[in-house]
Amino acid sequence: xxxxxxxxxxxxxxxxxxxxxxxxxxxxxxxxxxxxxxxxxxxxxxxxxxxxxxxxxxxxxxxxxxxxxxxxxxxxxxxxxxxxxxxxxxxxxxxxxxxxxxxxxxxxxxxxxxxxxxxxxxxxxxxxxxxxxxxxxxxxxxxxxxxxxxxxxxxxxxxxxxxxxxxxxxxxxxxxxxxxxxxxxxxxxxxxxxxxxxxxxxxxxxxxxxxxxxxxxxxxxxxxxxxxxxxxxxxxxxxxxxxxxxxxxxxxxxxxxxxxxxxxxxxxxxxxxxxxxxxxxxxxxx
Amino acid sequence: xxxxxxxxxxxxxxxxxxxxxxxxxxxxxxxxxxxxxxxxxxxxxxxxxxxxxxxxxxxxxxxxxxxxxxxxxxxxxxxxxxxxxxxxxxxxxxxxxxxxxxxxxxxxxxxxxxxxxxxxxxxxxxxxxxxxxxxxxxxxxxxxxxxxxxxxxxxxxxxxxxxxxxxxxxxxxxxxxxxxxxxxxxxxxxxxxxxxxxxxxxxxxxxxxxxxxxxxxxxxxxxxxxxxxxxxxxxxxxxxxxxxxxxxxxxxxxxxxxxxxxxxxxxxxxxxxxxxxxxxxxxxxxxxxxxxxxxxxxxxxxxxxxxxxxxxxxxxxxxxxxxxxxxxxxxxxxxxxxxxxxxxxxxxxxxxxxxxxxxxxxxxxxxxxx
Numbered sequence: 001x002x003x004x005x006x007x008x009x010x011x012x013x014x015x016x017x018x019x020x021x022x023x024x025x026x027x028x029x030x031x032x033x034x035x036x037x038x039x040x041x042x043x044x045x046x047x048x049x050x051x052x053x054x055x056x057x058x059x060x061x062x063x064x065x066x067x068x069x070x071x072x073x074x075x076x077x078x079x080x081x082x083x084x085x086x087x088x089x090x091x092x093x094x095x096x097x098x099x100x101x102x103x104x105x106x107x108x109x110x111x112x113x114x115x116x117x118x119x120x121x122x123x124x125x126x127x128x129x130x131x132x133x134x135x136x137x138x139x140x141x142x143x144x145x146x147x148x149x150x151x152x153x154x155x156x157x158x159x160x161x162x163x164x165x166x167x168x169x170x171x172x173x174x175x176x177x178x179x180x181x182x183x184x185x186x187x188x189x190x191x192x193x194x195x196x197x198x199x200x201x202x203x204x205x206x207x208x209x210x211x212x213x214x215x216x217x218x219x220x221x222x223x224x225x226x227x228x229x230x231x232x233x234x235x236x237x238x239x240x241x242x243x244x245x246x247x248x249x250x251x252x253x254x255x256x257x258x259x260x261x262x263x264x265x266x267x268x269x270x271x272x273x274x275x276x277x278x279x280x281x282x283x284x285x286x
Numbered sequence: 287x288x289x290x291x292x293x294x295x296x297x298x299x300x301x302x303x304x305x306x307x308x309x310x311x312x313x314x315x316x317x318x319x320x321x322x323x324x325x326x327x328x329x330x331x332x333x334x335x336x337x338x339x340x341x342x343x344x345x346x347x348x349x350x351x352x353x354x355x356x357x358x359x360x361x362x363x364x365x366x367x368x369x370x371x372x373x374x375x376x377x378x379x380x381x382x383x384x385x386x387x388x389x390x391x392x393x394x395x396x397x398x399x400x401x402x403x404x405x406x407x408x409x410x411x412x413x414x415x416x417x418x419x420x421x422x423x424x425x426x427x428x429x430x431x432x433x434x435x436x437x438x439x440x441x442x443x444x445x446x447x448x449x450x451x452x453x454x455x456x457x458x459x460x461x462x463x464x465x466x467x468x469x470x471x472x473x474x475x476x477x478x479x480x481x482x483x484x485x486x487x488x489x490x491x492x493x494x495x496x497x498x499x500x501x502x503x504x505x506x507x508x509x510x511x512x513x514x515x516x517x518x519x520x521x522x523x524x525x526x527x528x529x530x531x532x533x534x535x536x537x538x539x540x541x542x543x544x545x546x547x548x549x550x551x552x553x554x555x556x557x558x559x560x561x562x563x564x565x566x567x568x569x570x571x572x573x574x575x576x577x578x579x580x581x582x583x584x585x586x587x588x589x590x591x592x593x594x595x596x597x598x599x600x601x602x603x604x605x606x607x608x609x610x611x612x613x614x615x616x617x618x619x620x621x622x623x624x625x626x627x628x629x630x631x632x633x634x635x636x637x638x639x640x641x642x643x644x645x646x647x648x649x650x651x652x653x654x655x656x
Binding site: 180183184186187188189190191192193194197201202205206 | 373386
C-alpha cells in the first residue's frame with residue numbers, strides 16, 4: 001500500500017518525474033544517437049569492404065589474387081600513369097585557380113557569385129557530355145589533339161581540371177577566407193614585392209593545407225575517373241580495373257581494395273604534412 | 287624644400303563619396319607627422335595614397351623631389367606598419383624582417399647583418415627563429431616595425447599601429463617608436479584617432495575632419511590655440527558654456543547669470559551670444575584673490591577618480607552648463623561632496639572663445655561625434 005499511498009501524497013509526482021526525465025536523458029540522447037549513427041556508418045561503409053576482402057581471399061590457392069596483382073606489371077604502369085596525370089592536373093589547377101581565386105577575393109569580390117555558379121557546372125554537366133564536346137572539337141583540324149598520345153593526355157588533363165574545378169576552387173577559396181589577403185598583399189607590396197612574389201612567397205605557402213585538401217580530392221577524382229579515360233582511350237587505373245573485372249573477379253576485388261588503401265594513405269600523408277603547424281599559424285593571425 | 291609633399295590631394299571613391307579633399311602637406315626630412323581625426327575623416331585613405339594603395343583622384347605626391355603619384359606601391363620605397371601587424375605567418379621573425387631585403391636581392395651576409403641589427407634595435411635579438419604566432423601582440427608589432435625599416439625606406443607610414451594593443455603596451459611601444467624614429471631620423475607619417483598618441487609623438491599634427499584638414503601645427507599649438515571649433519572640441523576635453531557679451535571691450539561675458547572675464551577683445555556688441563570653452567586643467571577648486579582670475583559658483587554634480595587626477599563636475603546653475611575641472615590626486619586633497627555648493631576659479635586668459643554663432647548644442651554634438 002505504501003507505493004500507491006506515497007504516489008498520491010501530493011499528486012505532483014508525475015509532473016516532477018516528467019520534468020526530471022528529460023533533464024536526465026537530454027544530455028545522454030545525443031551521445032547515444034551519435035554512437036548509433038557512427039555504428040550504422042561503419043557498417044554501411046565497412047561491410048562492402050569486408051565483403052570485398054573476403055571475396056578476394058577466396059581465390060585458390062590462398063592469396064593468389066594479391067600475388068597476381070603484385071606481379072602484374074600493367075597494373076602498376078596504369079596506376080603510375082594515373083598518378084602522373086593526377087599530379088599534372090593538380091599543378092595546372094593550382095596555376096590557374098590560385099591566381100584566379102586570389103584576384104577575385106582581392107579585386108573583384110562582386111564576381112564571386114558568378115564564379116561560384118561556374119564551379120557548380122561540373123556537377124551539373126555529366127562527364128560524358130564533357131568528353132563528347134572535347135572529342136567533337138579536338139578530333140579534327142585545326143586542333144586534332146586526339147591523333148597523338150600527347151594530345152590525348154593534354155585533353156585528359158584539361159577534362160580533369162574541369163572535373164576537379166569545384167573541389168579545388170572551393171578549397172582554395174576557403175583557404176583564402178581565413179587569411180587576411182588584402183593586408184598581407186599590401187604588406188608585401190610595401191616591402192617591394194611584385195605580384196608574382198606576393199603569390200609565390202606569401203599567398204601560396206599560407207594556402208598549403210587548402211591546396212593539399214583540393215589536391216587530395218583531385219587525386220581521388222582522377223584515379224577513379226572512368227568515362228573520360230575510356231573515351232580518350234588512355235590507360236588509366238579505372239579502365240584497367242574495369243578490364244580485369246570482366247575476366248578476373250578475385251583480382252579486381254583485390255585491386256579495388258588496394259586503391260582504397262592508397263587513397264587513405266594519401267589522405268593520411270596530407271594530414272601529417274599540413275595540419276599541425278598550419279593550424280597554429282592561422283590561430284596566430286589576428 | 288619639403289621632403290614629403292602632398293599637393294591638392296583629392297580622393298573620390300566610386301559612387302561619389304569624397305574621402306579626401308584639398309589636402310596639402312609639406313613634411314621635412316626626419317619629421318614625425320600625425321594624422322589625427324575621428325573614424326571616416328580620411329586619414330587612413332591619405333596614408334594609403336602615400337603608400338600607393340589608393341590613387342588620388344586629383345593632386346600630386348612627391349617624396350624627396352620625386353613625383354610618386356603614379357608609381358606602384360612596390361616601387362615607392364615606402365615602409366608601412368599595419369594595424370593588425372600583417373606579419374607573414376609562414377615565415378620566422380628573421381624571415382619577415384629579411385623579406386624586403388630579399389626582394390631587393392641584397393647579398394645574404396648583408397641581409398643577415400641587417401636583420402641582427404634590427405632585432406637588437408627592437409630588443410628582440412633572441413626571437414629571430416620564432417614564428418609570429420609564438421609572440422605577443424606588442425612583440426609582433428615591433429617585428430612589423432623592424433620589417434618596415436629593414437630596407438631603409440624613404441618614408442615610414444604607420445596606420446594606427448597601436449590600436450590593437452592594451453593600454454600599458456601601447457604607451458611603452460609609442461615611446462619606443464618615437465625613440466627609434468629619432469635615432470634613424472626617418473620621415474614618419476602616423477595615423478591615429480587617439481589624441482594623446484598624436485600629441486605625445488608628433489613634431490606636427492594634422493587634424494582632419496570629413497576629408498579635409500582642419501589645422502596643421504605643433505601639438506602645443508593644436509591644443510592651446512585650436513583654429514576651428516572642431517579642433518577645439520576634438521583635441522582635449524572642453525566644457526562649453528553659452529554666454530552673452532556684457533562688455534566687449536573688456537571681454538566680459540555673462541555665463542549662467544555670473545560674469546566672467548576672458549582676456550580677449552570681443553567683436554560685436556553687448557547682448558550677442560557666444561560660447562566660452564574651458565579645459566579641465568584651467569579650473570581649480572576654491573576662490574581666488576588674484577584679480578586676473580574669475581570666480582564662479584556652482585553645485586558639485588560628480589567627483590571621479592581618474593588615477594593621477596580627480597575630475598570634478600560643477601553645475602553653474604540649476605539645469606545649466608557644467609564645468610569639468612581637474613585636480614591633481616594628492617593625499618592632502620580635500621574634495622567636495624556631490625550636491626555641495628562650491629566656488630571655482632579660472633584665469634581670464636584660460637577659456638577659449640568660440641565665436642562662430644553656432645549654438646552650444648551643435649558644438650556638443652560635434653564633440654560627441656568626435
